Amino acid sequence: MDTEQLYELLQPKLYEIRKYLIRLGASPSDAEDLVQDTVYKAFLYMDSIEEKNFSAWLYKVAINQYYDLCRRKKWITVPIDAMDLPAAELPEDPLLLLEKKKEVEAVLNQLMPLHKQLLIMKYELELSYKEIGKLLGLRMEHVKAALYQARQQFKLKYRGEVG
Numbered sequence: 001m002d003t004e005q006l007y008e009l010l011q012p013k014l015y016e017i018r019k020y021l022i023r024l025g026a027s028p029s030d031a032e033d034l035v036q037d038t039v040y041k042a043f044l045y046m047d048s049i050e051e052k053n054f055s056a057w058l059y060k061v062a063i064n065q066y067y068d069l070c071r072r073k074k075w076i077t078v079p080i081d082a083m084d085l086p087a088a089e090l091p092e093d094p095l096l097l098l099e100k101k102k103e104v105e106a107v108l109n110q111l112m113p114l115h116k117q118l119l120i121m122k123y124e125l126e127l128s129y130k131e132i133g134k135l136l137g138l139r140m141e142h143v144k145a146a147l148y149q150a151r152q153q154f155k156l157k158y159r160g161e162v163g
Helices: 001-022 028-044 053-072 093-110 113-124 129-136 140-158
Strands: none
Touching: 001 028, 001 053, 001 113, 028 129, 053 129, 093 113, 093 140, 113 129, 113 140, 129 140
């Protein structure tokens, strides 16, 4: 398989990774750069990556590069305006939805980084417990327990019950 064929096969996964990086807080342009760097590293180390672990390897490299970028810039932003809004029937719906997204983002940003990651992977990327565990290097039982804790913390903070 040549590099062009490999890139075509990876395209959907790379879009998913880009979306995930944006949800973690990368700007769309930074996310694109991180994905490009990840692809470059994938081509460099292609021979040493097991095929069954390739997807997890891509996520891990992209996430690590994102954290490196955050350390270099010493800030994290969440570009809420870069997110797609679903079609609305009432004129005020997009504004209300954006307001709700801001509230959710504010609560997500108060959570531990692992809890934020888990909630995004489970409910936005719709990954299974097994997929999340594989990507993060955790046992499925640990993923379930940590997701439960993340949901509980999110609920409490969203309701304003925890400061």
